[in-house]
Amino acid sequence: MQLIVFKDYETLSLYAAEEIIRLVKSKPDAVICFASGDTPRLAYKLLVEKSRIENIDFSRVTLVGLDEWVGIPPSNEGSCHYFLKTNLIDQLNFTVSNIHLFDALSEHLQQECDRMDAVIASKNGIDLMLVGLGMNGHIGFNEPGASFNSYSQVIALDNITTAVGQKYFIQATKLQRGISLGLKHLSEAKRVLLLANGNRKAAIIKKVLEEEVNELVPGSIIRLHSNSAVLIDDEAASLLKK
Numbered sequence: 073m074q075l076i077v078f079k080d081y082e083t084l085s086l087y088a089a090e091e092i093i094r095l096v097k098s099k100p101d102a103v104i105c106f107a108s109g110d111t112p113r114l115a116y117k118l119l120v121e122k123s124r125i126e127n128i129d130f131s132r133v134t135l136v137g138l139d140e141w142v143g144i145p146p147s148n149e150g151s152c153h154y155f156l157k158t159n160l161i162d163q164l165n166f167t168v169s170n171i172h173l174f175d176a177l178s179e180h181l182q183q184e185c186d187r188m189d190a191v192i193a194s195k196n197g198i199d200l201m202l203v204g205l206g207m208n209g210h211i212g213f214n215e216p217g218a219s220f221n222s223y224s225q226v227i228a229l230d231n232i233t234t235a236v237g238q239k240y241f242i243q244a245t246k247l248q249r250g251i252s253l254g255l256k257h258l259s260e261a262k263r264v265l266l267l268a269n270g271n272r273k274a275a276i277i278k279k280v281l282e283e284e285v286n287e288l289v290p291g292s293i294i295r296l297h298s299n300s301a302v303l304i305d306d307e308a309a310s311l312l313k314k
C-alpha cells in the first residue's frame with residue numbers, strides 16, 4: 073500500500089482522474105469499479121472534462137457499480153445508480169452492454185450478487201477499483217465486521233451509515249440494507265484507489281492506517297493489498313502520526 077497526502081481535494085481528485093485515463097489509454101477494455109458518494113464527485117468531473125479534451129474512448133471499458141441501497145430505485149436522486157448515471161454514464165461514451173450495476177429492487181438479491189460476481193469473474197477480475205471510505209470505516213457497504221473473504225453480499229446497514237446516508241436524499245429515507253461488491257473483490261482487484269478528504273474523515277483514516285488490520289475496520293484491508301494507494305488530503309491526514 074502506498075499513502076499519498078495531497079494539499080487539497082482538487083489535487084487528490086486530479087490524481088485519481090489522471091490515473092483512470094492512463095489505464096483506459098493503456099487498456100481500452102479495462103474493467104473499472106466506481107464508487108458513488110461525495111468523495112469521488114470531483115474526480116469524476118475532472119475525468120469527464122479531461123477525457124473529452126483528450127478524446128478518451130470508453131466504449132470498450134466495463135463499468136461496474138460498487139454498491140446500491142436495497143429498495144431504492146434508480147430514479148431516486150440518492151441512489152448510487154442515479155449518481156453514476158449522471159456523473160459518468162451520461163457523460164462518457166460507455167456502451168450499455170458494458171455497464172453493470174446492482175438491481176437493488178430485485179426480489180432475488182442473492183441472484184443479483186451471483187450475477188455481479190459472475191460478470192467480474194468472466195472479465196478476469198477488476199483492473200481498477202476506486203472506493204471511498206465511510207465514517208465507520210466501511211468500503212462499499214461492507215460494514216464493520218464484514219468478512220474480508222466475501223464476494224458480493226447483502227448487508228444490514230449500521231446506524232452510522234443510515235444516518236450519514238440521508239445526505240444523499242432530498243427527503244428522509246428509510247435505509248436498511250445495502251447490496252455491495254465484497255472485500256474479496258477488493259483484495260483481488262489489480263489496483264485499488266481509496267480516496268478520503270476533509271476533517272470529518274481524519275479519525276477513521278487514522279484507524280484505517282494506524283490500528284491493527286481487522287474486519288471491524290473494513291477499510292484497513294487496503295493495507296494488505298500490494299498495489300493499492302490511499303489518496304487523502306491534508307485535512308484527512310491531520311490526525312496521523314507524522
Ligand code: F6R
Pocket residue numbers: 106107108109110111112138139152203204205206207210211212213
Ligand atoms: C458509495 C460507497 C460508500 C461511500 C462512503 C463514503 O458507493 O460505496 O462506501 O464511498 O460511504 O461516502 P462519501 O464519499 O459520501 O463520504
